[in-house]
Amino acid sequence: MPDAVICEPLRTPVGRFGGVFRDVPPQALAATVIRELAARTGLPGQHIDDVLLGQAYPSGEHPAIGRIAALDAGLGVDVPGLQVDRRCGSGLQAVLQACMQVQTGASEVVLAGGAESMSRVEFSAQGMRWGVQGDGVMLADRLVRGRITAGGLEHPVPGGMLETAENLRAEHGISRADQDALAVQSHQRAVAAQGAGRSLRRGDRGGGGAAAHRRAPGGRHR
Numbered sequence: 001m002p003d004a005v006i007c008e009p010l011r012t013p014v015g016r017f018g019g020v021f022r023d024v025p026p027q028a029l030a031a032t033v034i035r036e037l038a039a040r041t042g043l044p045g046q047h048i049d050d051v052l053l054g055q056a057y058p059s060g061e062h063p064a065i066g067r068i069a070a071l072d073a074g075l076g077v078d079v080p081g082l083q084v085d086r087r088c089g090s091g092l093q094a095v096l097q098a099c100m101q102v103q104t105g106a107s108e109v110v111l112a113g114g115a116e117s118m119s120r121v122e123f124s125a126q127g128m129r130w131g132v133q134g135d136g137v138m139l140a141d142r143l144v145r146g147r148i149t150a151g152g153l154e155h156p157v158p159g160g161m162l163e164t165a166e167n168l169r170a171e172h173g174i175s176r177a178d179q180d181a182l183a184v185q186s187h188q189r190a191v192a193a194q195g196a197g198r199s200l201r202r203g204d205r206g207g208g209g210a211a212a213h214r215r216a217p218g219g220r221h222r
Helices: 026-041 065-072 090-103 142-151 161-172 176-195
Strands: 003-005 050-054 081-084 109-114 212-215
Touching: 003 090, 026 065, 026 109, 050 065, 050 090, 065 081, 081 090, 090 109
Parallel strands: 050 081, 050 109
Antiparallel strands: 003 212, 109 212
16 A cells, blocks of 8 residues: 655644634635645646545535635646535544545545634524514524534534533643643654654655655655
């Protein structure tokens, strides 16, 4: 089985809720990154097999955001794309899926990552399509609603998914010092992997996209 190698990682800055990016749609953020990746790598669109983007709050304005971002970035109509939703793990899931596509031989080069703008999540209402009766329409904040309904009918999540980490911290007695120690260890491991040539430093160039490229046994390219 060929290895999947991650190369040319890139991201936009992160803005706060309602901050400088509140008027920028997520597909525009994603397309900006894809255009820059293409410029840095010199990779033509016809060499990209797929664009996988994780997004936890998609909308009808940009369905299958991987496809929309690829088109807006100028990759061409022949480059497919899709959207992955595993809530807060959506972007990571997209990268994992890209690696699996490469390792199984389904793809050679895949762009993968995540795109989100919680500042632009809409308000919505159910039941309007077939007419409104009675007291009128009640709008629901999809940003809040999606957190509440993430557990389905049988496993409600009081307060929403955002409280899960804090609940687990309290349940298992995880201190702030423990969390900081884990963060330091993670950075140490990343630096060690870069030093050993197992991970690319920022600014290093690979031969492919943002997520996965095939590496033949004994070789080291992507």
